[in-house]
Amino acid sequence: MDAFNLLETPSVWSNWLAFWSFEDINVLWVLMGSILLGMSASVIGGFAFLRKRSLVGDALAHAALPGVMMAFLLFQSRDPLVMFLGAVTSSFIGFYLIDWLPKNTKIKADAALAITLSFFFALGLMLLSYIQGLEVDNKSGLDKILFGQAAAMTQKDIKLLGYVALFVLSCVVLFFQKFRLIAFSATYARTIGIAVNRYELLLALLIVMSVVVGLQLVGVVLMAAVLLTPVAAARFWSNQLSHILIIAAALGALSAIISTQISYLAPAMPTGPWMVVSLSALFFLSLLFAPEKGLLKRYTEHNKLRKRVAEENVLRTLYKLLERKDFQHKTFNIADIQALRSMPLEHLQATLKQLCKKALITSSTAGFEMTTTGFGLAEQLTRRHRLWENYLTEHAELTPQQVHQHAERIEHILTPSQELQLQAELTNSQSDPHGNLIPNANSASQGDSK
Amino acid sequence: MNRSNSNTYTSPLSVQHLSMRYHHKPVLTDVSFEIPEGKTIAIVGPNGAGKSTLLKGIMGLEPSIEGLVSFFGESLDKKRQATAYVPQREEIDWDFPINVLDVVLMGRHGHLKLWQRPSQLDIDIAEQALKDLKMWEFKERQISQLSGGQQQRVFLARALAQQATLYLMDEPFAGVDVATEQAIIELFKDLKSQGKTIVCVHHDLNTVGEYFDWIIFINARLIAAGPVVEVLTKENLNKTYGGRLSLLNDLTEQMYRSQLNKAHDTD
Known part of the structure; x- marks a missing residue:
């Protein structure tokens, strides 16, 4: 040889x-x-x-x-x-x-x-x-x-x-x-x-x-x-x-x-x-x-988007849980989250880990709690979600059952200027079609006081 | 027929006995009209009436069987620079690798020699056209990233950059947003104030009276042509939208198939 x-x-x-x-x-x-x-x-x-x-x-x-x-x-x-x-x-x-x-x-x-x-x-x-x-x-x-x-x-x-x-x-x-x-x-x-x-x-x-x-x-x-x-x-x-x-x-x-x-x-x-x-x-x-149109780039972009959406979804779930407790009880465990958001356990755990890393939530033995920045973000997402629901009911004449699914997606892509435009076109920007309050745009400080 | 005499008025566009077919099917039969200068003119008719075909026949893009089209009393080749055509948006591959400004610059190529590249003056003209259509901020944008209305405005800017006096447009209002519709109406006003003539294929009967001065009703043949106040009547609408004359249609088709027009000596 x-x-x-x-x-x-x-x-x-x-x-x-x-x-x-x-x-x-x-x-x-x-x-x-x-x-x-x-x-x-x-x-x-x-x-x-x-x-x-x-x-x-x-x-x-x-x-x-x-x-x-x-x-x-x-x-x-x-x-x-x-x-x-x-x-x-x-x-x-x-x-x-x-x-x-x-x-x-x-x-x-x-x-x-x-x-x-x-x-x-x-x-x-x-x-x-x-x-x-x-x-x-x-x-x-x-x-x-x-x-x-x-x-x-x-x-x-x-x-x-x-x-x-x-x-x-x-x-x-x-x-x-x-x-x-x-x-x-x-x-x-x-x-x-x-x-x-x-x-x-x-x-x-x-x-x-x-x-x-x-x-x-x-x-x-x-x-x-x-x-x-x-x-x-x-x-x-x-x-x-x-x-x-x-x-x-x-x-x-x-x-x-x-x-x-x-x-x-x-x-x-x-x-x-x-x-x-x-x-x-x-x-x-x-x-x-x-660099822009390659499959690898598209794949990583898509993955990034999926991660972001998962993170934002968990934040919104935490916000909803908080809302149900009238903003008094702030710490929730995985079971609480899964009750509201169906997500495979592994995926949820990975997402929570990622959120901790970004300092949007903190984890303790009692469970997970949003930080101030995390709360601000969750509030903004919830606001966009509910504004969009209102927009669909007011202008597209959809029923409250129909609008939720759509808003689940749109909330991730609305920009601040579109948010303002939405608010301007709505007669009701106080509460959503399901009767929940829509958080105010600049209420990050409000979150602190509670 | 003293058309070349500069003292007499010559219409920007005159169509005489224009007939067109697709294979053996007659699309237009014996259409004649003459339009006034400095007006907005709509070509109106139902689907398949031959509106776009008429425009293409006028521009020599599809062969006609018979007929004479003259631009300011002359043939199209002599008046190319004075005539701008805006095709339908769908006729283009919008994935083509090119940006907005380069598309608008195409409007200047009729003025350029074989190998010439657009000069600074050409670029200035193209940029002004983009500003006029409120597309300035998109000038570096890839055309694949534009919305339908923006695509239409790019086409109009390209026609504007040709600096013509007669504009022929194929359905510029089709499928555009409100902002674009407004921009087109502004453009019409602007061009009219400069004494330019606009001919448009138009499909919206609700707006035709508002946007245009003149109407040409066609449905495989000419139904009526004239100022809006005169021709926008119930009778003309009924004739235009009431279906084709099937006998005329069938017999014309038979004539084309038999090639009778070639066998029959001219009278």
């Missing part, structure tokens, strides 16, 4: 060092190319995502496959420009078919997408297997565009990729305002005289171009994920489109670095799947840990 490790570990390690010291200048080229692709695909994919055309990128990537094969068959060459033009042509034919079918037939958009995607992909695979049966030069490696292979890219490939990526990025920077306007509402854009069709064509062209140059790196099958996953992840981090696109570009670049590296360390590994897997990992990290 040890011997195995000794043999294996240094080789990966030294490979990794070799990668990052850029001994092979080609490595640097490929890395730069994949970073640029990651950025441009994520940014242009962002607009497809916002326009709810997420799957179009997928269809376009698949539609490029027969174009690449046809170009190879016709010109017997692997020149990047020839391949690129072949792919762009067939991708655009696919794009028009997707657009034309729903407009002129009864076929809906999703079906048109699926039909086009699978037809072009099948056609591409047929041509690919036909080519592999032929006796021609440099046909090997054509199948790499299915899943992408960064290590197989030549400098010529990378140069083309770089130009296209820079073109896409600069178009987005230049036309950002217009693209956003159209993504927000194409109808409105039309009414103010924007040439929406022209911009939509430009957007389509940019998507097709990004998809096509990405094929060698990511592959036909998984290209869509590179367009969409970064922006979907970035959506968790910001609410401002420019920030979202920058974050998406950064995520795209990061995943490009990871996957290119792996493609060099383990040459049998295709780049595309690694890129998509690392992007998906980044997506899940965003989903869980994003």
